[in-house]
Amino acid sequence: MPSLYNRFAGQNIERLAALSDGIFAVAMTLLVLDLRVPAREAVHTEQDLWRALIALSPRLLVYLMSLMTLGIFWVGQQTQLNHFTRSDRNLAWIHIVFLCAVSLVPFTTSLLAEFIQYRTALLIYWLNIVALGGMLYWSWSYAVRQKLPAEDISAEVHRAVVRRIAIAQSLYAIGALLCVVNTYCSIAFIVLVQLNYAIAPRFCWWTRNQE
Amino acid sequence: MPSLYNRFAGQNIERLAALSDGIFAVAMTLLVLDLRVPAREAVHTEQDLWRALIALSPRLLVYLMSLMTLGIFWVGQQTQLNHFTRSDRNLAWIHIVFLCAVSLVPFTTSLLAEFIQYRTALLIYWLNIVALGGMLYWSWSYAVRQKLPAEDISAEVHRAVVRRIAIAQSLYAIGALLCVVNTYCSIAFIVLVQLNYAIAPRFCWWTRNQE
Amino acid sequence: MPSLYNRFAGQNIERLAALSDGIFAVAMTLLVLDLRVPAREAVHTEQDLWRALIALSPRLLVYLMSLMTLGIFWVGQQTQLNHFTRSDRNLAWIHIVFLCAVSLVPFTTSLLAEFIQYRTALLIYWLNIVALGGMLYWSWSYAVRQKLPAEDISAEVHRAVVRRIAIAQSLYAIGALLCVVNTYCSIAFIVLVQLNYAIAPRFCWWTRNQE
């Protein structure tokens, strides 16, 4: 049985949402700090500037991939918190660990942008995504066990959330495995998976089957 | 037909507003990081310090222009979200892309401040503004199609929003075109357009006609 | 008469508060970036580290002064917005300009910390404070003119707000003038004024008279 203090600590779900929005906002904006403006000395003509900007494009790709990652997990966390009517200190701590993983995204992004051909960098980036997905799964299963969601949550909604996380994480794992070919394959696959979740096209067979 | 998960994801318009305020706040404050304090070694007298600060003035101009840009689009986005009674995941994603464009403003500002005489830098800055305006237009037209705004939105309000975006973007395009003369003309024109939207003077003929 | 768009733009006072809290939060935290950790190479013993940290103390003083400045104006802005029941786009823009001045505080603080003996740096810091106070005064007088505050605001409250700003700004101006002696006098005086507003001691004669 938890101590009295722990029974009334961390119950404010709105402050949890506010902290999350703050951390997502800062993390999303810090990603851009990695897009460094070309050095003045190396640029003498418009062509030089174009070339310097084109040289930034792998960084820009990784930056956009990370923005999508953060966007996907922001929508995912929001969707969960919307279903909860209250919080408790354990849920608060699960989400604080989730937010640690969010705050690490600028670091793992920067690592991947700097060492885009290294499998180590890609695997660390993937571990970050695994941590994000894992904490969201833990948050949902803990909340369901503690009956934190509003009562009208059907078994169907529960299955939809769990399946969503499981399928997405399987796809990310396939993406990570593709680094045995090379890291560009992995990145391309992960970007496609993310575009699928962001755009949610309706034509594709397996999206329909996820329903 | 969207999957079940997508039907209940991303519906919280208050968290969308909170994420937006966070990203605007960080982007507006990061702009200042570009105003670097003069190096200690180069300054020995009060005159040296004045001169070093005056040398910062082009950066200060670009900084103020970007703050106005962010202010204008913050007011624009707020005005839209105020009219919506609910969100859905597509609207959430349209605004996440909008916020990506917001988070790129410190980068494009820094690029323009560093390469103020280069047309490339100016065009990239303008493309950033186009992206901001385009996403707001998309957000509004998507929301109207999906009947997300409260029911009492008149056709008149709808036209006012659309016209506002169209006229502003046309003026920004004229500003960008002026870079065939030189980039300072472009910047001066864009600053005037922005001052017009920020101050909203009542004496001018075409503002009245925008009503 | 303002255009239709301008009549319904920027009315959400809660989002104005959220943007303000975000900008104050980022500005307050960015101030710390100026407290740089001593270089590893220069430190070989505990004594070296103490000495390096003591060398940071002027920066720490300026940092604390700026935190108090931001705290004072945060309380001031909050107090105003609490009295308003609605906003309009002009008020939103007055506060965006106020927030620009807030976002400049890390820059002027950094300038003062780096050039603590230079009157130029002190005067620019003071101008920043003047801008903060001036915008809050403008915000209040605009809001009163437009009848934005709730109706039960007495003339007494109105006078209290105006007097508060006037007395504080006079004291800051005296502080700035003291730089004809030297800048340390100015800083000491400004810190004392700020401590008075933060701590609000009850023993002092003129505080009672401000009632």
Add this chain to the structure above:
Amino acid sequence: MPSLYNRFAGQNIERLAALSDGIFAVAMTLLVLDLRVPAREAVHTEQDLWRALIALSPRLLVYLMSLMTLGIFWVGQQTQLNHFTRSDRNLAWIHIVFLCAVSLVPFTTSLLAEFIQYRTALLIYWLNIVALGGMLYWSWSYAVRQKLPAEDISAEVHRAVVRRIAIAQSLYAIGALLCVVNTYCSIAFIVLVQLNYAIAPRFCWWTRNQE
């Protein structure tokens, strides 16, 4: 008796919460800036990259310790503010000072990461934790004296909050004292204390006694 202005200033507890969430969010994310990506030049193989990342592990440890510190005090502050039905300007200022201590955490963390074997760095880190705990204690005792919490707060809740702060601070003090052996002992002990508060295991004898 406070002046009229001070009687109506700083009463909005929601804005205090929003500012706090913003500052915690920025401080938590800025911690990561200290995890610098290894330099490109020093890395030629996957093994080099692994080695460079393993060399980051002391920083990673200090980073995780600071995230837990911030998480613990965020939950602590939230728990207090949840119990208050209103604020006043003194409470606002107590929390602004608390937030100053929060904003200093990235600095003291960085100092400890850089000088992990120096007792000075550890003691300054500990003083930061003392400041956080001390301000929370002051906030609670001030609020109870001013009857700011909702009326249904029992003496039992009051004792639980006070005891929690007292026990935690005693444990941190023991951790700091352990630096007479060496700083790694201190850090290990502090991390264990924090894990205890974050995870709140139920098997341990003295946690039960804290009830």
